Amino acid sequence: MKLKTRLLPFESANFTVILDHNVAKKLDVKLGDRVIVRFNGRSLTAIVNTAKDFPIDSIGIYTNLARVLGISEGDEVEVEATSPPLSLQIIRKKLQGLKLESDEIYLLVKDIVEGKLSELELAAFVTAVHFQGMVPSEIYDFTISMVNTGQTLNLKKKPILDKHSLGGVPGDKTSLLVVPIIASLGYTIPKTSSRAITSAAGTADRMEVLAPVTFSIEEIEEIIHKTNGCIVWGGSLNLAPADDIIIRVEYPLGIDPFFIPSILAKKLAVGSTHIVLDIPTGRGTKVKTLEEARRISQSFHEIAKMLNMNLQTVATYAEEPIGHAIGPALEAREALQALKTLNPPDLVDKAASLAGTLLEMVGEKDGYEMAIEALKSGKAEKKLREIIEAQGGDPNIQPEDITLGDKTYTLHANDSGFVYYIDNSFLATLGKTAGAPIDKGAGVYIHVKLGEKVKKGQPLITIYSSSSAKLQLVEKLIEENTPILVGRTAGRRMLLEKIQYQPTRLVPLER
Ligand SMILES: O=P(O)(O)OC[C@H]1O[C@H](OP(=O)(O)O)[C@H](O)[C@@H]1O
Numbered sequence: 001m002k003l004k005t006r007l008l009p010f011e012s013a014n015f016t017v018i019l020d021h022n023v024a025k026k027l028d029v030k031l032g033d034r035v036i037v038r039f040n041g042r043s044l045t046a047i048v049n050t051a052k053d054f055p056i057d058s059i060g061i062y063t064n065l066a067r068v069l070g071i072s073e074g075d076e077v078e079v080e081a082t083s084p085p086l087s088l089q090i091i092r093k094k095l096q097g098l099k100l101e102s103d104e105i106y107l108l109v110k111d112i113v114e115g116k117l118s119e120l121e122l123a124a125f126v127t128a129v130h131f132q133g134m135v136p137s138e139i140y141d142f143t144i145s146m147v148n149t150g151q152t153l154n155l156k157k158k159p160i161l162d163k164h165s166l167g168g169v170p171g172d173k174t175s176l177l178v179v180p181i182i183a184s185l186g187y188t189i190p191k192t193s194s195r196a197i198t199s200a201a202g203t204a205d206r207m208e209v210l211a212p213v214t215f216s217i218e219e220i221e222e223i224i225h226k227t228n229g230c231i232v233w234g235g236s237l238n239l240a241p242a243d244d245i246i247i248r249v250e251y252p253l254g255i256d257p258f259f260i261p262s263i264l265a266k267k268l269a270v271g272s273t274h275i276v277l278d279i280p281t282g283r284g285t286k287v288k289t290l291e292e293a294r295r296i297s298q299s300f301h302e303i304a305k306m307l308n309m310n311l312q313t314v315a316t317y318a319e320e321p322i323g324h325a326i327g328p329a330l331e332a333r334e335a336l337q338a339l340k341t342l343n344p345p346d347l348v349d350k351a352a353s354l355a356g357t358l359l360e361m362v363g364e365k366d367g368y369e370m371a372i373e374a375l376k377s378g379k380a381e382k383k384l385r386e387i388i389e390a391q392g393g394d395p396n397i398q399p400e401d402i403t404l405g406d407k408t409y410t411l412h413a414n415d416s417g418f419v420y421y422i423d424n425s426f427l428a429t430l431g432k433t434a435g436a437p438i439d440k441g442a443g444v445y446i447h448v449k450l451g452e453k454v455k456k457g458q459p460l461i462t463i464y465s466s467s468s469a470k471l472q473l474v475e476k477l478i479e480e481n482t483p484i485l486v487g488r489t490a491g492r493r494m495l496l497e498k499i500q501y502q503p504t505r506l507v508p509l510e511r
């Protein structure tokens with residue numbers, strides 16, 4: 001059937017079209033079925049949404065489909081019903097707890113990349129993997145398939161250093177320091193990052209406050225040629241493109257079952273030769289104990305060995321947020337301040353430890369001291385400014401130029417004493433409820449750290465948002481829960497809270 005296109009200003013993880021009920025009937029498709037859309041010798045499979053009283057000579061086309069097929073408003077396309085993809089059977093197999101074979105995984109990843117699966121079907125797969133897990137051969141096949149269904153970066157200059165985090169600890173802007181430290185010392189570091197998966201900001205969200213993060217492979221090569229490094233969003237690059245599609249489904253679910261293929265595929269796609277992998281370890285994060293961190297490290301190594309990758313895993317302290325800032329703008333501001341002033345100390349120590357580990361992997365002595373020197377001398381700050389400029393941002397940006405949400409709410413201490421508990425996951429929830437990471441100025445500033453002395457009435461946290469309604473939701477959450485506990489004595493406190501039974505309240509098992 002030939003239909004005229006109406007461009008709709010929506011994006012979706014898969015390709016979506018809108019058809020009038022009657023047109024859908026004529027094509028013999030219903031909501032959620034697939035059609036093939038053909039235009040100018042190219043075609044794509046799209047998922048059908050139906051609408052009442054949509055013009056019967058037309059098809060509504062989402063922006064991402066229009067972009068890929070090069071469709072403009074009013075173009076004529078050929079539309080035909082098609083059967084569900086084979087990969088749906090593969091998803092069912094995983095739901096039954098069965099192991100997937102290499103060719104099945106490749107087909108599934110290809111269908112994900114080609115937008116053939118709906119978000120609902122993808123969510124079922126992500127949830128199945130969350131509960132069933134994957135055996136090493138599945139993780140390996142997933143990693144390889146993610147790389148082979150995208151493009152790769154082929155940098156001539158070796159070694160290629162890289163850093164990645166498993167994420168999960170709020171406020172982890174460490175990459176914004178590690179990349180310029182390494183690049184300022186003459187090494188190549190093509191850093192691609194994801195957006196937030198479980199937290200209020202991912203590194204791509206933080207960097208986007210300072211400069212654009214969306215580039216083509218050729219543009220990335222140019223940025224790296226000029227500066228030795230980059231901090232860009234992996235999802236824009238067609239490097240392991242399945243990764244970002246999966247992350248978009250994981251984000252609302254707050255789960256991250258694909259971290260090994262997601263991370264290793266990104267590293268493989270840019271040709272990294274030496275990788276430091278950070279496993280933040282602490283309460284309220286993805287990895288709660290050192291024992292768990294060692295187990296995860298073992299799994300990473302098993303796959304890295306199959307892929308011939310040189311990997312060093314490190315478990316890092318994550319009992320409380322890194323630094324004070326949580327949320328894209330607050331974190332970008334804190335990273336710039338840290339490059340200028342070497343404060344806050346935990347952020348600087350973490351960045352120097354990771355950069356130092358990388359430097360020692362390529363044969364340097366005293367990597368930690370070299371990294372600190374790059375910070376003290378101002379070389380690292382200068383390098384970040386070069387990278388910002390090469391990516392199209394303002395190289396002279398100052399921390400105070402960064403705009404934060406104009407609505408704020410501050411929680412004050414009810415009592416004098418010492419901070420003995422900080423709830424990482426609740427702080428991430430507060431940041432997300434305030435609007436982060438989409439609202440770049442939204443987030444949480446924590447005024448105190450574990451063990452610090454506070455006086456009654458002193459600010460504990462300030463939440464920023466550009467929405468009064470979202471801030472009200474935050475206040476409501478804080479009425480029901482406490483992100484920071486203060487006790488009268490220094491040191492250990494055994495009683496955290498007398499927990500009230502709330503018969504009507506649904507409590508999520510894991511935030
Ligand atoms: O949202 P959560 O789950 O914390 O983790 C996701 C973040 O962790 C990694 O950070 P980096 O790129 O190593 O700095 C990812 O790229 C992403 O930015």
Ligand SMILES: O=c1cc[nH]c(=O)[nH]1
Nearest residue numbers: 166167194258259262
């Ligand atoms: O890049 C990342 C980081 C954590 N988890 C993922 O799935 N991907």
